[in-house]
Amino acid sequence: MEYIYRPKGVCSMQIKFEIDHNNVVKNIRFTGGCNGNLQGVSKLANGKKAEEIITLLEGINCGGKGTSCPDQLARALREAIG
Known part of the structure; x- marks a missing residue:
């Protein structure tokens, strides 16, 4: 299934990605x-399970913003897998 996420x-x-029935992200x-x-980031995360990507990327901070594009990908995946 394809997901579209609007980062904040x-x-x-925008972040688009697909997740299969085993939670593998592509x-x-x-x-x-x-x-x-x-x-x-996309190439390194491609083919990994959503939970693994979330663990690796969640909480990365860019420029004192309290988030980053990798962190936003983790948030998008967390939302997608519920």
């Missing part, structure tokens, strides 16, 4: 933000 407090404007795409870094 970061440069990225095809992560960020719109906006630091393109090179977000391509790296």
